[in-house]
Amino acid sequence: MLRLYKQEVTDHTKPFGGLVMKRPGQTIAHALKWQGIGVATINSQDEEPLSGVRLRFDRVALRFVHDMRFALEGVVPYDRTLVFTVTAPIRLASKTAAAIEEKVRGGLMRRPAQLELSETTDGNQIRVRLVKGASNRATVIGFVHNPDSDPEILFDAVQSLLRHQLGAPGA
Numbered sequence: 001m002l003r004l005y006k007q008e009v010t011d012h013t014k015p016f017g018g019l020v021m022k023r024p025g026q027t028i029a030h031a032l033k034w035q036g037i038g039v040a041t042i043n044s045q046d047e048e049p050l051s052g053v054r055l056r057f058d059r060v061a062l063r064f065v066h067d068m069r070f071a072l073e074g075v076v077p078y079d080r081t082l083v084f085t086v087t088a089p090i091r092l093a094s095k096t097a098a099a100i101e102e103k104v105r106g107g108l109m110r111r112p113a114q115l116e117l118s119e120t121t122d123g124n125q126i127r128v129r130l131v132k133g134a135s136n137r138a139t140v141i142g143f144v145h146n147p148d149s150d151p152e153i154l155f156d157a158v159q160s161l162l163r164h165q166l167g168a169p170g171a
Contacts (some may be wrong), residue, residue, distance in 0.1 A: 001077050025129055027055050034062075035069065053153050055145040056088040061144035064093050069140040071101050076130070076139040077112050083158050084128045084142045085151035090110070091123040127151045132161035 068084060076082045082104065090096060100120045107115045108130075115130035125147070144155050 031055055031057075031143060032141065032158075035065070035141055037128075047083060053149045056144040057148065058088075060090055060093055061088060063162070064090055064097060065142035067097055068100060068142050069138070071097070072104055072140045075105055075108050077108070079133070080129050081133060081138070081158070081162060082115070082128065082140045083131055083155055084126070084140070085123040085154055086142070086144050087147045088144050090144065096122045096124050096126070100128065104128055125151075127155070129155050131155070131159050131162065133159070 063134075064086065072082055084100065084104075086096070104115065107128075113130075115128065117126065117128040119126055122124055141158055143151070145151060145154065152167065
């Protein structure tokens with residue numbers, strides 16, 4: 001999956017200019033909504049850890065997340081969600097995307113029930129985790145965050161939201 005990352009603006013890569021969020025959980029909810037996952041609200045108790053997370057919504061970040069979701073949708077096992085995070089700025093976006101895709105596909109072929117990757121690819125810190133539970137609209141969820149943000153918080157937030165959507169305590 002090598003794709004050229006042009007600077008042209010299309011509907012799915014239009015940056016969110018002047019995005020001002022009053023609560024920490026709003027950026028996560030906005031990122032999930034953009035990826036087709038409806039989130040009514042994020043509990044105030046879950047918002048405090050999210051205050052340190054700074055997500056990126058620039059053209060390259062949005063295009064990267066869109067392309068990764070498109071490339072990996074078909075390989076995620078039933079009733080699972082693949083969550084990935086990438087530190088910004090994304091260097092060599094098409095090479096990074098190809099490397100992630102190759103590693104995820106290889107990992108899912110060996111052990112389809114679990115996957116956890118944490119490494120640096122082309123200068124970007126990449127984290128990938130296969131979590132139990134699936135949203136009714138998305139099997140792949142991605143975030144691009146600043147280097148000072150902890151991606152573990154994003155994984156915890158997504159898992160919590162999936163559990164809440166499914167209504168199962170152990171999901």
